[in-house]
Amino acid sequence: MNGVFQVDNLSKAFGGLTVSRDISITMKEGARLALIGPNGAGKTTFVNLVTGQLRPDSGTILLGGENVTRLGSVRRVRKGLVRTFQVTRLFSDMTPEEHVTLTVLQREGRASRILSRFFNDSAVAGEVESLLDALGLLEVARRKVGEIAYGQQRLLEIAIALALKPRVLLLDEPAAGVPQSETPRIEQALERLPPSLAVLMIEHDMDLVFRFARHVVVLAAGEIIFEGLPAEVAANSKVREAYLGSYANARQHA
Numbered sequence: 001m002n003g004v005f006q007v008d009n010l011s012k013a014f015g016g017l018t019v020s021r022d023i024s025i026t027m028k029e030g031a032r033l034a035l036i037g038p039n040g041a042g043k044t045t046f047v048n049l050v051t052g053q054l055r056p057d058s059g060t061i062l063l064g065g066e067n068v069t070r071l072g073s074v075r076r077v078r079k080g081l082v083r084t085f086q087v088t089r090l091f092s093d094m095t096p097e098e099h100v101t102l103t104v105l106q107r108e109g110r111a112s113r114i115l116s117r118f119f120n121d122s123a124v125a126g127e128v129e130s131l132l133d134a135l136g137l138l139e140v141a142r143r144k145v146g147e148i149a150y151g152q153q154r155l156l157e158i159a160i161a162l163a164l165k166p167r168v169l170l171l172d173e174p175a176a177g178v179p180q181s182e183t184p185r186i187e188q189a190l191e192r193l194p195p196s197l198a199v200l201m202i203e204h205d206m207d208l209v210f211r212f213a214r215h216v217v218v219l220a221a222g223e224i225i226f227e228g229l230p231a232e233v234a235a236n237s238k239v240r241e242a243y244l245g246s247y248a249n250a251r252q253h254a
């Protein structure tokens with residue numbers, strides 16, 4: 001059976017440097033896939049290719065069976081392929097409530113009207129409240145983003161992505177830059193993502209990867225070198241050599 005998201009033989013080179021070589025991935029509804037690999041393996045490039053920020057040299061991207069390979073990024077988002085970024089792209093003077101309200105209104109094509117009217121729109125307000133609640137952000141809903149913790153800013157990015165009603169969510173290092181003390185918040189939020197949503201996560205924090213993922217794909221030098229269950233990936237010698245060695249050793253000696 002085809003998945004909700006299917007990538008076939010995606011390839012991309014920058015000059016002489018191949019950064020994606022024949023990458024194929026299938027995700028079904030409810031998938032929890034982690035894409036891991038050393039720095040420069042091509043993980044972010046892969047996300048840029050599938051979301052339309054970069055054009056592949058060859059390969060196909062299917063969303064719900066529809067070929068979206070030639071669509072621009074905005075149309076892919078409208079069709080339910082949504083990403084977050086490694087580094088936050090938020091407005092420090094706006095509140096989480098304002099960010100998510102704007103996103104819901106944008107999705108509905110209502111963002112260009114006078115915003116203040118919509119803060120009284122009960123349907124929009126209800127949706128915004130439940131999104132912020134799901135990400136544990138209600139208590140800071142009306143604080144300026146520049147004043148809230150970095151982990152909460154990262155969670156707000158996920159709330160914004162969810163406000164776009166994705167079918168497939170691509171998370172680029174959701175815990176990057178987040179202090180250790182705040183990672184449990186990120187973990188809890190990831191556990192509470194809608195069960196039917198297909199989620200692909202790039203992440204270097206292996207504890208988070210192994211708690212979140214039900215399937216792991218390992219990239220090295222633009223190629224998939226292994227994929228399987230988290231336990232299989234951790235035990236694979238090729239993967240340990242390319243990437244996990246230091247992590248596995250640290251765990252052994254911890």
Ligand SMILES: Nc1ncnc2c1ncn2[C@@H]1O[C@H](COP(=O)(O)OP(=O)(O)OP(=O)(O)O)[C@@H](O)[C@H]1O
Pocket residue numbers: 014019037038039040041042043044045046
């Ligand atoms: N626009 C570009 N032009 C040329 N080379 C690029 C471009 N974007 C990325 N690269 C190169 O492609 C390779 C893959 O980079 P990419 O950022 O996808 O890796 P990554 O696995 O996401 O790394 P990290 O874990 O450090 O974020 C790197 O060698 C990078 O220097």
